[in-house]
Amino acid sequence: MLSAVRGVYAFLKNDKFAMVGAAIYVFFILLAILAPIIAPYGPDEMIRVDGRLAFNHPPSSQFWLGTTNMGRDVFSQLIFGVRPALMVGFTAAFFVVVAGTLVGLLSGYFGGWADSVLMRLADVAFGIPFEPFVIVLVGFLGPSVWNIVLAMALLLWRDTARVIRSQVLSVRQRAFVEAGEVSGASHLRVLFVYIMPNILPLSFLYGSLAVGWAILTEAAVSFLGFGDPNTISWGYMLHDAYVSQALSRGSFNWFVPPGIFIMLAVMAGFYIGRGSEEILHPKLKRV
Amino acid sequence: MAERDLVVDVRGLKKYFRVRQTLFSKGYDSPWLKAVNGVSFQVSPGGTLGIAGESGCGKTTTGRMLLKLEDPTEGEYRFNGRDVTHVKRRELRQFRRQAQMVFQNPFEALNPRFTVYRSLLEPLLIHGIGSRPEQEQRINAAMERVGLKPPNTYYEKFPHQLSGGQLQRIVLARALIVDPIFIVADEPVSMLDVSVRAGVLNLMQEITASMQLATLYISHDLSLIQYLCDDTAIMYLGQIVEMGSTDAVLASPEHPYTQALVAAIPVLDPETEPPEVKIKGSVLSPIDLPEGCLFQNRCPYAERICRSEEPPLESKQSGRSVRCHVVN
Amino acid sequence: MALLDVRNLKVHYRTLRGANRAVDGVSFTVEKGRSLGLVGESGCGKSTTVNGIVRVMPKNAFIPEGEVLLNGTDLVSLPESALRSIRWRELSLIPQAAMDSLNPVYLVQDAFLEVLRLKGGMSKAEALDRAQHLFQLVGLDIRRLKNYPHEFSGGMKQRAAIALALALNPKLVIADEPVTALDVIVQRQVLNEIRRLREQLHISLIMITHDISVVAETCDDIAVMYAGKIVERGRTAAVLQNPLHPYTMGLKNAFPDIRRGRRTLISIEGAPPSLLEPPAGCRFAERCPFALDVCSDVEPTLEEAAAGQVAACHRLDEVDELQTRAQEVETWQNVI
Numbered sequence: 001m002l003s004a005v006r007g008v009y010a011f012l013k014n015d016k017f018a019m020v021g022a023a024i025y026v027f028f029i030l031l032a033i034l035a036p037i038i039a040p041y042g043p044d045e046m047i048r049v050d051g052r053l054a055f056n057h058p059p060s061s062q063f064w065l066g067t068t069n070m071g072r073d074v075f076s077q078l079i080f081g082v083r084p085a086l087m088v089g090f091t092a093a094f095f096v097v098v099a100g101t102l103v104g105l106l107s108g109y110f111g112g113w114a115d116s117v118l119m120r121l122a123d124v125a126f127g128i129p130f131e132p133f134v135i136v137l138v139g140f141l142g143p144s145v146w147n148i149v150l151a152m153a154l155l156l157w158r159d160t161a162r163v164i165r166s167q168v169l170s171v172r173q174r175a176f177v178e179a180g181e182v183s184g185a186s187h188l189r190v191l192f193v194y195i196m197p198n199i200l201p202l203s204f205l206y207g208s209l210a211v212g213w214a215i216l217t218e219a220a221v222s223f224l225g226f227g228d229p230n231t232i233s234w235g236y237m238l239h240d241a242y243v244s245q246a247l248s249r250g251s252f253n254w255f256v257p258p259g260i261f262i263m264l265a266v267m268a269g270f271y272i273g274r275g276s277e278e279i280l281h282p283k284l285k286r287v
Numbered sequence: 288m289a290e291r292d293l294v295v296d297v298r299g300l301k302k303y304f305r306v307r308q309t310l311f312s313k314g315y316d317s318p319w320l321k322a323v324n325g326v327s328f329q330v331s332p333g334g335t336l337g338i339a340g341e342s343g344c345g346k347t348t349t350g351r352m353l354l355k356l357e358d359p360t361e362g363e364y365r366f367n368g369r370d371v372t373h374v375k376r377r378e379l380r381q382f383r384r385q386a387q388m389v390f391q392n393p394f395e396a397l398n399p400r401f402t403v404y405r406s407l408l409e410p411l412l413i414h415g416i417g418s419r420p421e422q423e424q425r426i427n428a429a430m431e432r433v434g435l436k437p438p439n440t441y442y443e444k445f446p447h448q449l450s451g452g453q454l455q456r457i458v459l460a461r462a463l464i465v466d467p468i469f470i471v472a473d474e475p476v477s478m479l480d481v482s483v484r485a486g487v488l489n490l491m492q493e494i495t496a497s498m499q500l501a502t503l504y505i506s507h508d509l510s511l512i513q514y515l516c517d518d519t520a521i522m523y524l525g526q527i528v529e530m531g532s533t534d535a536v537l538a539s540p541e542h543p544y545t546q547a548l549v550a551a552i553p554v555l556d557p558e559t560e561p562p563e564v565k566i567k568g569s570v571l572s573p574i575d576l577p578e579g580c581l582f583q584n585r586c587p588y589a590e591r592i593c594r595s596e597e598p599p600l601e602s603k604q605s606g607r608s609v610r611c612h613v614v615n
Numbered sequence: 616m617a618l619l620d621v622r623n624l625k626v627h628y629r630t631l632r633g634a635n636r637a638v639d640g641v642s643f644t645v646e647k648g649r650s651l652g653l654v655g656e657s658g659c660g661k662s663t664t665v666n667g668i669v670r671v672m673p674k675n676a677f678i679p680e681g682e683v684l685l686n687g688t689d690l691v692s693l694p695e696s697a698l699r700s701i702r703w704r705e706l707s708l709i710p711q712a713a714m715d716s717l718n719p720v721y722l723v724q725d726a727f728l729e730v731l732r733l734k735g736g737m738s739k740a741e742a743l744d745r746a747q748h749l750f751q752l753v754g755l756d757i758r759r760l761k762n763y764p765h766e767f768s769g770g771m772k773q774r775a776a777i778a779l780a781l782a783l784n785p786k787l788v789i790a791d792e793p794v795t796a797l798d799v800i801v802q803r804q805v806l807n808e809i810r811r812l813r814e815q816l817h818i819s820l821i822m823i824t825h826d827i828s829v830v831a832e833t834c835d836d837i838a839v840m841y842a843g844k845i846v847e848r849g850r851t852a853a854v855l856q857n858p859l860h861p862y863t864m865g866l867k868n869a870f871p872d873i874r875r876g877r878r879t880l881i882s883i884e885g886a887p888p889s890l891l892e893p894p895a896g897c898r899f900a901e902r903c904p905f906a907l908d909v910c911s912d913v914e915p916t917l918e919e920a921a922a923g924q925v926a927a928c929h930r931l932d933e934v935d936e937l938q939t940r941a942q943e944v945e946t947w948q949n950v951i
Contacts, residue, residue, distance in 0.1 A: 175395040179461070182354055183410040184383030197400045341798035342769075450886045480656035481825065485869040486882030507798060510871035514880065537873065551803040553828035555872045557852040561832055564803050569768055 021208070021271030024264050032082045039076035043232040046071045059253045066253040069244040077232050078257050084233040085215045085265060088149055092214035095153035097207040100160025101199070107161065108168025109191050118161070125158040131220060138226050145228045148218050156213065160206040167199045205273050212269025219262045234258035293365070294469050294501035295330040295353060300362035301525075302348050306574055320574050322348045324525035325362070327600075332468065333499040337516030337533065339509055339548070343570065345525040346505045350471045353503060354386055355379055367468065384414055387462035389472040389491070393454035393479070397446040403457055404442040410465045429460040433490060452483035459491065463498075470495065473505040488514060509552060513537055521545045524573055524581040527600060531607035541609045543586050580612065588613045616687060617644035618819050619668075619706075619787055624681035624691075626660070626667035636890045637663040639843040640681070642917075645787065645836075650813060650820035652830030652851065654866075655840035658887060661823045662711075664840070665789045669708050670698055685787070703734045706787040712796065713776035717764045723775055724760035730782045749778040753808055770801035774808060781816070789821045794829060806833055827870060831855060839863050842887045842898040845917065849924030859926035859934050861903045864941035881944055885951045897929070904946045905930055905937055 053071040065074035107118040134151040222235025241255040302323040323345040351357040390396035430438035433456040476484040520530040529542040550562040600610040626638040638660040683690040731742035753774040794802040847860040868881040885902040900910040
């Protein structure tokens with residue numbers, strides 16, 4: 001486990017893009033923790049100036065990014081929006097990675113009928129269109145952030161499982177795994193002591209991709225109006241801006257910042273993920 | 288030697304694989320690939336048997352069956368007096384201590400995420416051998432035995448920090464640490480540079496002799512077999528075609544294939560004309576084997592009987608066995 | 616004038632930790648119609664040397680110094696376009712596992728047609744004709760031209776690779792480990808083929824191999840490389856019978872020879888030095904049982920010690936005594 005973390009760190013150190021991606025995540029995590037200190041107002045606080053609702057203010061020293069049509073501070077919403085984004089991103093990624101890695105490991109190592117069953121399940125998951133599925137599930141279970149996470153966990157393990165499985169198939173062939181068998185290691189030991197540490201870096205990378213995906217999905221679902229009405233996320237901000245015709249009024253200060261933050265979050269995931277090629281094929285590594 | 292003293296005793300061992308030729312062929316009607324087609328031999332304590340042959344002759348599969356990494360399709364395998372032919376994986380605990388392997392590629396045979404110490408500790412953990420200090424003692428002893436001194440300078444090293452020769456010594460130490468009685472070495476030095484090969488070979492020779500291990504060397508390289516093995520079996524298309532004491536087999540090969548193999552070894556002296564290799568053509572496909580001798584298509588001496596009747600591996604008084612109608 | 620004259624060739628690799636001096640001043644010549652075996656262990660720079668000669672190198676490799684004169688033309692300073700017209704026509708390279716690097720979805724014949732038409736300017740009919748002729752030349756069935764590369768056995772692949780290298784009648788062929796992956800009987804067949812073709816076509820050959828017995832069977836001359844340098848060079852028979860450099864003596868000791876019967880093999884302890892910071896003196900000094908103080912301080916140069924045979928060693932004048940001592944196991948023990 002520790003060596004896997006070390007592997008990820010070494011990889012980050014060598015890949016400048018991945019470093020940028022990681023830096024963006026660190027920046028977001030700090031924002032999320034410090035949100036109440038940084039944000040001048042509460043995210044759903046209706047601000048009054050001189051007793052009047054401060055709606056549709058342009059950016060100023062008081063409202064850095066202006067206010068919404070309901071008199072809420074856009075900057076504060078943006079900062080507090082990091083929290084649901086990261087929560088959704090990391091929990092979804094966690095479940096996706098754990099489920100995908102386990103399925104990939106079992107399927108790749110044991111082969112036979114276990115492999116057939118699990119991979120046909122993955123085929124089914126691949127067959128279901130992702131965003132419509134999330135919307136339908138949220139429609140059934142009610143609009144909540146956790147239902148969006150659940151929907152993603154139910155579907156997104158498929159990509160990780162496929163990739164992990166093929167990696168397991170190749171690691172399993174390597175002589176040191178056979179050496180473990182000759183030494184008398186049990187199936188579980190071979191699986192978790194020999195094979196898993198060698199595929200964990202890949203799991204982590206797929207996790208980072210999943211973070212970006214999950215944030216994007218939450219934003220999309222919220223934008224379409226199926227999001228959690230009690231949580232102010234970036235997607236909710238976009239939805240809010242859209243239905244109040246901020247676009248036609250040209251209130252760029254309202255809808256551009258959440259767009260940029262969504263883009264940064266997704267980009268960070270992909271920047272980290274793009275290095276996965278090098279971890280899979282170390283020979284491609286630039287010298 | 289009485290049979291009960293044998294470490295390895297295999298009779299008529301066969302291994303067939305199903306070949307899936309096309310995408311749509313069903314498992315049960317696809318043809319068999321006869322990787323190993325009935326081999327029998329014995330290895331006694333302290334004995335060294337070499338299996339030689341070209342790629343695809345079944346030597347590696349034979350070695351894998353002897354380590355129970357592969358189950359034989361047919362035949363009988365007695366190990367240290369016990370029939371282990373059909374023993375299940377979890378009933379192999381004792382066997383897994385007694386039979387060990389030295390791998391071909393030392394750069395691959397050690398877990399890249401384990402330190403040297405951890406790699407050597409692993410078999411001890413698996414078999415629950417010793418307390419902590421005893422384990423360290425064992426690891427020290429094994430490393431010293433393979434010439435890695437002082438051992439603690441290697442403890443924290445990872446495989447990629449060591450040379451091929453050092454890695455192969457660690458692989459050997461890992462095999463020895465559980466006190467085995469049988470070792471399979473599949474091409475133990477083919478990945479190493481010539482200048483360090485000799486060191487590993489000498490070490491293996493010394494260790495297997497002093498510990499009275501039964502050893503099976505598998506190699507395409509007859510000079511290596513000559514250097515290490517008392518007895519030699521030459522394999523061709525899954526069968527042993529000639530077997531006997533190494534010196535006799537290599538000095539006066541009788542089977543036409545063995546003759547060709549020996550003649551084809553490059554001559555180190557540029558002034559000497561290399562001997563002629565009389566055989567032609569190439570190896571038959573192990574999927575679709577003909578009647579009669581499997582070497583018939585390449586044999587310069589093939590007669591009519593060779594195409595109709597399979598020659599048996601006939602033992603002679605000299606201790607040599609040859610599978611050939613013409614020679615016998 | 617020699618066909619190929621390599622003078623003080625250096626090929627270095629840029630790495631994160633500085634330049635790796637993989638080939639560090641190598642000189643040799645190949646006369647017309649002769650063959651040279653370049654031997655050494657993994658990482659000694661033998662493949663890098665020929666990559667430098669034909670200038671087919673990875674991106675991070677560069678040639679800081681040296682000349683490669685082919686018929687008097689320096690290939691090192693030649694622009695890439697001019698070099699392209701020299702490859703295949705004047706010299707061709709058979710890379711390691713050449714046929715395995717062919718595109719698996721094209722027929723073997725397509726590889727031949729591409730070279731013959733693009734580089735040789737032939738029409739399709741002429742090219743097909745030539746390809747068939749080449750296949751016959753190396754003893755392959757011409758129907759096999761219509762196979763895919765993966766349908767060839769190891770020996771057939773090597774024959775096809777040789778035929779391809781001969782496509783435009785080069786004067787010099789460079790073969791990188793041409794028989795390494797082959798079984799011994801096929802290896803013999805391919806080596807015989809190479810010898811026959813050399814006599815028939817009067818081409819020069821450089822063969823890279825780690826196996827001195829392969830050189831003994833096929834090459835007139837031998838150059839032994841160690842850690843980026845040639846340590847000994849001369850007629851193959853002379854070098855193998857009368858090795859001047861301790862490394863060559865050690866190699867011979869370590870090499871099993873089935874025809875001389877069982878004798879104790881002696882290994883050379885240790886490993887070659889790092890070429891990021893090569894030692895100041897002799898690069899073999901650390902593993903050499905005969906090393907003196909001078910060996911780790913002053914780098915020896917190649918000097919002629921027997922007729923046509925050169926070696927880089929400070930103790931060349933004591934070579935008889937060293938040869939005797941080199942045959943004793945004790946000599947090589949506990950050097951490091």
